[in-house]
Amino acid sequence: MAERRPKIIGFCCxxxxxxxxxxxxxxxxxxxxxxxLVQVPCAGRVDGIHILQALxxxxxxxxxxxxxxxxxxxxxxxxxxxxRVEYVRQMLAEMGIEKERxxxxxxxxxxxxxxxxxxxxxxxxxxxxxxxxxxxxx
Amino acid sequence: MKAKIQVVLCKCCTEIPSVLRLESxxxxxxxxxxxxxxxxxxxxxxxxxxxxxxxxxxQKELDRAVxxxxxxxxxxxTLLRAYRRAGVNEFMVELVNIREEVVLPHxxxxxxxxxxxxxxxxxxLARSLMLQPLERQTEEMKxxxxxxxxxxxxxxxxxxxxxxxxxHTVVLEKSGKTLKVPxxxxxxxxxxxxxxxxxxxxxxxRAGEKVESLDAAALVIATGGGWTQLKGSLxxxxxxxxxxxKLNEQVQVDAPIKGxxxxxxxxxxxxxxxxxxxxxxxxxxxxxxxxxxxHPETEIWVVFQEMRAFGLSELVYKEAADAGIKFIxxxxxxxxxxxxxxxxxxxxxxxxxxxxxNIRFGTLAFASIPANPDNRLIAEVLRIPMAxxxxxxxxxxxxxxxxxxxxxxxxxxxxxxxxxxxxxEAEGEAAGAMASxxxxxxxxxxxxxxxxxxxxxxxxxxTCVRTCPYEAPFIGAAGKAExxxxxxxxxxxxxxxxxxxxIELRNYTDDQIMIETRTLLGGDF
Ligand code: SF4
Ligand code: SF4
Numbered sequence: 096m097a098e099r100r101p102k103i104i105g106f107c108c109x110x111x112x113x114x115x116x117x118x119x120x121x122x123x124x125x126x127x128x129x130x131x132l133v134q135v136p137c138a139g140r141v142d143g144i145h146i147l148q149a150l151x152x153x154x155x156x157x158x159x160x161x162x163x164x165x166x167x168x169x170x171x172x173x174x175x176x177x178x179r180v181e182y183v184r185q186m187l188a189e190m191g192i193e194k195e196r197x198x199x200x201x202x203x204x205x206x207x208x209x210x211x212x213x214x215x216x217x218x219x220x221x222x223x224x225x226x227x228x229x230x231x232x233x
Numbered sequence: 234m235k236a237k238i239q240v241v242l243c244k245c246c247t248e249i250p251s252v253l254r255l256e257s258x259x260x261x262x263x264x265x266x267x268x269x270x271x272x273x274x275x276x277x278x279x280x281x282x283x284x285x286x287x288x289x290x291x292q293k294e295l296d297r298a299v300x301x302x303x304x305x306x307x308x309x310x311t312l313l314r315a316y317r318r319a320g321v322n323e324f325m326v327e328l329v330n331i332r333e334e335v336v337l338p339h340x341x342x343x344x345x346x347x348x349x350x351x352x353x354x355x356x357x358l359a360r361s362l363m364l365q366p367l368e369r370q371t372e373e374m375k376x377x378x379x380x381x382x383x384x385x386x387x388x389x390x391x392x393x394x395x396x397x398x399x400x401h402t403v404v405l406e407k408s409g410k411t412l413k414v415p416x417x418x419x420x421x422x423x424x425x426x427x428x429x430x431x432x433x434x435x436x437x438x439r440a441g442e443k444v445e446s447l448d449a450a451a452l453v454i455a456t457g458g459g460w461t462q463l464k465g466s467l468x469x470x471x472x473x474x475x476x477x478x479k480l481n482e483q484v485q486v487d488a489p490i491k492g493x494x495x496x497x498x499x500x501x502x503x504x505x506x507x508x509x510x511x512x513x514x515x516x517x518x519x520x521x522x523x524x525x526x527x528h529p530e531t532e533i534w535v536v537f538q539e540m541r542a543f544g545l546s547e548l549v550y551k552e553a554a555d556a557g558i559k560f561i562x563x564x565x566x567x568x569x570x571x572x573x574x575x576x577x578x579x580x581x582x583x584x585x586x587x588x589x590x591n592i593r594f595g596t597l598a599f600a601s602i603p604a605n606p607d608n609r610l611i612a613e614v615l616r617i618p619m620a621x622x623x624x625x626x627x628x629x630x631x632x633x634x635x636x637x638x639x640x641x642x643x644x645x646x647x648x649x650x651x652x653x654x655x656x657x658e659a660e661g662e663a664a665g666a667m668a669s670x671x672x673x674x675x676x677x678x679x680x681x682x683x684x685x686x687x688x689x690x691x692x693x694x695x696t697c698v699r700t701c702p703y704e705a706p707f708i709g710a711a712g713k714a715e716x717x718x719x720x721x722x723x724x725x726x727x728x729x730x731x732x733x734x735x736i737e738l739r740n741y742t743d744d745q746i747m748i749e750t751r752t753l754l755g756g757d758f
Contacts, residue, residue: 102754106746109305110631113330117304120333128345131352131753132334135741136682140725145746152751168629169724170618170638170702179729204631 101221103130104149104157105213108138108172111162114204122207126214129221137161138199139172143183146197150187155221156196158213163201173201192227195220236362237269237295239321240354241286243277243302245332252336252343253350258301261351265358269293277302280311287319297325297364299357301350303332322366324681324740329357345758352756356749363745371676372719374432377401379668380449382424382611384412386654387646388455390661391668392416395453398669403447405438407607423607427452427614430703430720431641432677450672451641453664454611454625457657458647459603465501470571471597474500477513478653480598481520484527491595493532495579496521500599502538502568510622510650513600514541518549525556533558534592536569536581537600561590571597602651615642616704624650635664638702640722643668682723682739688713690735697727697736 107113113134119126135141138161149157159180161173177199184194198217202209240262242255249255255273262271270289274282277300290298298321302308305328313323331350339346379395381388384406392402392414402416409420419440426437434449460476468474483490496517498509514537521533535558540550554560563569567582567589579592604623612619617637620626625648628638635645645664646657684705686697691713697706698714703722709715714735725738737743 100758104750104754110629113304117330117333120337124338125341126338128335128339128342128349128758131349131750131756133746133750133753135725135746136738137724137726140728140738140741140746142729142743144729144743145750148747149750149754152747153754154750162629166629166631168631169722169726170628171700172702172724172726175700175726175730 099226101129101155101218102153103214103217103221104154105130105132105160105217106138106141106145106157107132107134107160108162108168109134109136110168111166111202111204112138112160115160115202115206116210118204118207119210124207124211126211127218129218130214137167137169137172138176139169141176141179143179143186146180146183147186150192150196150227153226155224155226156198156217158198158200158217160200160202160210160213163203166203193224196224196227234296236267236297237293238267238358238361239286239290239293239295239298240268240271240358241277241298241300241302242271242273243300243331244273244275245303245336246276249332249336252340252346253331254347257347258350258354261354262299262358265355267362268358269295277312278308283312283315287315290316290319290321294320296321297327297361299327299329299354299361301329301331301354301357304330322368324367325361325364327357327361327364329353348756348758352753352758355755356752359748359752360745363742363748364740367681367739369678370680370718371678372433373676374450374672374674376448376450377672377675378403378447378449379451379453379665379672380405380436380447381453381455381665383407383455383457383646383648384410384414384418385455385457385646385657387457387648387657387661387664388453389414390658391453391455391643391645391665394662394665395669398666398673400451400669400672403449424611424614430677430717431639431671432719434641451643451668452615453661453668454615454637454642454644454648455646455661455664456605456607456611456625456648458651459605459623460647460651462606463500463603464506465499465503467497467502467569467571468500468599470573471576473576474597474599476602476651477516477520477598477600478651478656480524480596481516482653482655484520484524487527490524490528490531492528492530493534493592493594494521494524494596494598495534495536495592495594496598496600497569497579498537498539498599499601500603502563503565507601507603508622509538510601512650514539515546517600518546518553521558522549522553522556525553525558529556534561534594535559536561536563536579536592538563538565602647604650605648608648615639617642620650622650624648633667635660635667641668641671677719679719679721682741683718683721684716684723684725684727685737685739686714686716687735687737688715690733692733692735694732696730696732700730701727
């Protein structure tokens with residue numbers, strides 16, 4: 096059988112987050128197909144339960160991508176999102192799941208290399224850690 | 234009623250079929266539940282191709298659509314309007330960005346791209362079935378007033394520009410100075426209260442002894458900087474010191490500059506009344522290097538407590554030092570001072586050498602300038618954020634550079650941070666133009682994707698009230714949270730944070746988000 100491909104979910108705000116992904120694509124960057132983007136209006140819409148449910152549903156890693164904190168379209172959305180991601184990471188650690196599986200990123204819409212780097216980083220994490228062991232999953 | 238979905242596959246001319254097999258996407262779509270029609274078009278962004286798509290919608294009385302094309306922002310406005318005219322609510326149209334999310338970045342792996350596109354289609358179909366039709370509402374603006382706070386360079390420019398564009402301007406000026414600006418000028422007046430939202434703001438203004446109410450459609454903050462209210466020992470001792478932006482301006486226009494030139498980081502080196510601003514170091518370097526280039530004979534001193542040579546500024550620092558500009562570091566024990574009786578001499582203890590220096594100067598400039606102390610009150614009244622250095626903080630650059638995070642409230646000039654007259658004037662014009670464009674719409678549009686409180690669940694904990702950046706949630710007469718939808722921007726920040734799970738964001742509910750996630754994870758690629 097071929098090498099198992101990781102599954103990664105990226106919750107992505109429709110402002111700078113999505114714009115940075117689109118710009119990367121339009122400037123010809125190629126990145127791993129494992130990332131599945133779920134668009135939300137603002138990174139601050141993402142709730143811990145979305146992240147946990149994604150892991151439960153088979154994601155090896157999950158990231159949230161929002162605007163730069165000082166340039167967030169909804170002002171405090173990406174700051175709020177970071178707090179929630181941090182909270183989920185702590186919960187995971189307590190449950191014995193590697194917290195590296197969940198990460199918060201910020202990107203500017205004008206930055207074409209940010210998104211491919213994020214993808215590369217998460218793919219690396221997912222490949223290193225592999226799927227979450229059955230016993231680990233709630 | 235059973236959902237009836239139309240699926241549209243856009244070729245983006247030839248780009249999408251060059252990687253994906255559209256026939257199999259089309260087959261997948263037509264075999265899915267509730268899909269009544271599948272169409273393939275060459276370019277949905279081409280208005281001419283909309284007609285057959287919309288005819289199909291009308292004929293089959295479809296109520297929702299899934300469109301696989303490119304990035305939302307490029308396709309949406311015209312497309313959504315067309316759907317609306319054909320009888321499909323625009324919030325029931327699910328746009329899938331197949332071009333930038335799949336085709337372009339995975340062009341080298343067509344097999345995986347195909348599987349990913351199929352997963353995206355499935356997820357969109359699942360989401361489509363859960364979408365609710367939403368309505369945007371409009372509210373008339375009760376007035377066309379653009380209120381401008383401050384009648385300095387930026388404020389006057391804003392008033393002129395807004396008036397030119399047909400807005401009715403009201404300028405609030407703190408002092409009694411008479412002004413030649415269009416519209417009404419209220420002397421001795423300050424803003425003391427504000428309610429409502431951009432478009433329909435109710436302001437309270439103290440004018441002299443009285444407090445008056447004033448309706449405003451848009452607001453421009455042009456309070457200016459705090460140069461006229463300069464505090465600090467050094468500022469008091471050297472009356473003819475200039476702000477750094479002034480020095481920079483003189484360098485740019487080749488005005489005569491009396492040497493030697495000294496740039497001190499702050500008018501208050503002991504740091505009692507203000508902190509050194511972030512940009513002080515970089516702007517100082519830039520200015521002195523240029524000055525040295527134009528006038529190599531001028532002796533230049535840069536007196537800073539902290540030299541932040543990192544990144545590119547390190548190179549400029551080196552360039553400046555090589556050119557003979559003298560850098561003096563001081564610490565709290567030997568802050569720069571001047572004797573008011575002998576104001577042409579700056580005495581400072583060089584921290585690295587430990588020696589006391591007396592620098593004779595012709596020009597003294599301060600790199601940091603305090604923000605206007607009025608900003609704090611204005612920010613509080615309007616509930617907009619401030620920057621760490623006391624300026625008004627602008628909103629995201631995607632909302633334009635002279636916007637605050639609140640729609641309809643603009644900011645320009647040194648109220649943001651200290652800047653030259655020219656820059657302040659240009660910003661004032663921009664803010665005036667934006668404000669008048671805002672009021673010219675005459676109505677405010679709101680609704681659609683907004684938050685909604687299920688009141689039975691609400692425990693009136695105020696978390697949403699504190700979290701929302703737009704003051705949309707409030708505790709209503711029933712003692713439960715309500716959303717002022719005119720103010721709600723639909724970010725959804727309040728949803729996840731509500732401890733009672735009482736809030737929902739329309740068309741971005743937990744279920745909708747999680748179904749999409751699950752379906753995407755179901756694909757194997
Ligand atoms: S956060 Fe939730 S429970 Fe608290 S006031 Fe708002 S709606 Fe009510
Ligand atoms: S969705 Fe955003 S703007 Fe609307 S009430 Fe909630 S936090 Fe405020």
